[in-house]
Amino acid sequence: MESLTAEDNGKTLRDDGNLIGKVIARQKGVSVSFYYRFKWDGKFKDFACGTWAKTGSKSKSLSDIRSEHRNASRKVAEGLDPTSAKKAEKIEAQTAIAATIAEAERLAAENKTFENLFDEWLRDGVSRQDNNAELRRSFKKDILPVIGKRPLRSLTEKDLLAVLRAVRTRGLNRTVVILYNDIGQMLRWAEKRKPWRSLMIDGNPIDLVNVQTLLDHDYQEERDRVLSSDEICELRGIFARLEHDYDTLPAGQKYSGIRPVNSRVQRAVWICLSTLCRIGELLKAEWKNLDLEKGTWFIPALATKGRKGKRQDHHVFLSNFALEQFKRLQKETGSNPFCFPSKNGECHVDIKTVSKLIGDRQCRFKKRSKPLSGRHHDDSLVLNNGTKGEWTPHDLRRTGATMMQELGVTLEIIDRCQNHLLAGSKVRRHYLHHDYAKEKTEAWRLLGERIETILA
Structure with missing residues (x-):
C-alpha cells in the first residue's frame, strides 16, 4: 500500500x-x-x-x-x-x-436549592414596584446565607424557624412578618409548578410555621396609631425648638450633636397629614404634576400603591395649608424635576428616606445595640413621652383620615381622598362616573383648616 x-x-x-x-x-x-x-x-x-x-x-x-x-x-x-x-x-x-x-x-432537579427557586421566582413569579430590589436585598441579607444552598426537597420548618428567629433576636418584629410573608408567597408559587412541586411532596414547610409565636406579645401587625391634636402641636414645637437650638449654637459647636429636622422632612410630614397621601407617593412627586396656581396635584397610577396589582390615577385638591407646604418646598427644590430629589438630582429620593429619618429620632423603640453608621440616634421626635409608642409617616395618613371623620366627612369621600380602590359591581362602575372633585375639595379644605387651628 x-x-x-x-x-x-x-x-x-x-x-x-x-x-x-x-x-x-x-x-x-x-x-x-x-x-x-x-x-x-x-x-x-x-x-x-x-x-x-x-x-x-x-x-x-x-x-x-x-x-x-x-x-x-x-x-x-x-x-x-x-x-x-x-x-x-x-x-x-x-x-x-x-x-x-x-x-x-x-x-x-432533585437537588435544586432554595436559592435556585428564589432566582426563578424573581425572574418569572414576582414583579414588585421597585423591580424586586427590596426582595433581593432582604433575602441576600437574612435568608440565602443561611438556607440558600439547602436542597428544596429537604427544607423543613425548622430551617425557616432558624432564619426567622435570627431576625427576631435583633428585635425586628416587622421584618420577621415581612420575610415570613415573602417566603410563603414564593413557596406557594413553587407548589403549583414543575419541578418545584415534586420537591415539596411532603408539603409546604411554611404552613407549619406559626409566625405569631416568634413575635413580641405586644407587637401589633396592623397599626392603629393616631396622633392627637396635642401631639401634632408638640411635633410642630419640636421642629421649631431644634431649629432654634441649632441656630443659637456658637459657630465652633455646630457639630455638638444637635441637629434640626431637615426642612424637606418637615414639609413631607405636613403634606402627608393634610393630603392623606402615602409617603412613597409624595417622595416620587414631580413638579410637572403640580399646579400651584390651581392648587392641584396629580398622582399617576404608576406612582401609587394598589391592591393586588391594581392602581389608579389620583387627583388631590390642595387646601391652603397643603399648598403653602408645597410652595415652601418649591423654593428649595423647584429647579429640579422632582419635588424630593436624590443627592445627585437624577431621580427622586429613596422612598424610605423620611421613614428612616423619623425612626432614627425615636431610637428607644428600635432596640438597636449601637447607632447605625451615619444615622441619627436620639429620641428627639418621640411624642407624648413615648406613652403611645412610635409614630411613622403612614400614621399621619391615618391621623388625617380620622380627623376628616371627626369633621363629618363621609366614609366614602375619605376613601376617595385616600385613593382607595372601592368595591362595587361592574355595572355601577360602568355607568357612574362622577369624580367627586367638589366633595373631595371640601374634605381637604376642612382638614387643612383643622390643622391650621391646631397649630395656631
Whole structure:
C-alpha cells in the first residue's frame, strides 16, 4: 500500500478472509477503502472496515482494519449480521448516553436549592414596584446565607424557624412578618409548578410555621396609631425648638450633636397629614404634576400603591395649608424635576428616606445595640413621652383620615381622598362616573383648616 500511486486508482487489493480494499486516488493523496464481503441470506453483502491512507488524521492502521474484519467475521459465524449489529451497538450507546443525561438531569432537579427557586421566582413569579430590589436585598441579607444552598426537597420548618428567629433576636418584629410573608408567597408559587412541586411532596414547610409565636406579645401587625391634636402641636414645637437650638449654637459647636429636622422632612410630614397621601407617593412627586396656581396635584397610577396589582390615577385638591407646604418646598427644590430629589438630582429620593429619618429620632423603640453608621440616634421626635409608642409617616395618613371623620366627612369621600380602590359591581362602575372633585375639595379644605387651628 505504501507504494500505491494515482495510477493505481480503482485497483482492488485482497487480504485473507474476503477482506477487500479499493484504491482511491484524490487530490489529497491515495487511500484504500476496505470492506469485508460475506454471504447473508443467499446474497453477498459488504461491511465497511475502515480506510487506510498515506496521510490524514482519520486514517486507520492496517492492524485496526484487520481487527474490525475479524470482529465482523466472528459475528457472521455466530449468525449475526455485522452491519445490523453495529447499528444496534450505536443505538445502545446512544441510549446509554441519553439515560446518563436523563439521570444527571433528574439528580440536578432533585437537588435544586432554595436559592435556585428564589432566582426563578424573581425572574418569572414576582414583579414588585421597585423591580424586586427590596426582595433581593432582604433575602441576600437574612435568608440565602443561611438556607440558600439547602436542597428544596429537604427544607423543613425548622430551617425557616432558624432564619426567622435570627431576625427576631435583633428585635425586628416587622421584618420577621415581612420575610415570613415573602417566603410563603414564593413557596406557594413553587407548589403549583414543575419541578418545584415534586420537591415539596411532603408539603409546604411554611404552613407549619406559626409566625405569631416568634413575635413580641405586644407587637401589633396592623397599626392603629393616631396622633392627637396635642401631639401634632408638640411635633410642630419640636421642629421649631431644634431649629432654634441649632441656630443659637456658637459657630465652633455646630457639630455638638444637635441637629434640626431637615426642612424637606418637615414639609413631607405636613403634606402627608393634610393630603392623606402615602409617603412613597409624595417622595416620587414631580413638579410637572403640580399646579400651584390651581392648587392641584396629580398622582399617576404608576406612582401609587394598589391592591393586588391594581392602581389608579389620583387627583388631590390642595387646601391652603397643603399648598403653602408645597410652595415652601418649591423654593428649595423647584429647579429640579422632582419635588424630593436624590443627592445627585437624577431621580427622586429613596422612598424610605423620611421613614428612616423619623425612626432614627425615636431610637428607644428600635432596640438597636449601637447607632447605625451615619444615622441619627436620639429620641428627639418621640411624642407624648413615648406613652403611645412610635409614630411613622403612614400614621399621619391615618391621623388625617380620622380627623376628616371627626369633621363629618363621609366614609366614602375619605376613601376617595385616600385613593382607595372601592368595591362595587361592574355595572355601577360602568355607568357612574362622577369624580367627586367638589366633595373631595371640601374634605381637604376642612382638614387643612383643622390643622391650621391646631397649630395656631
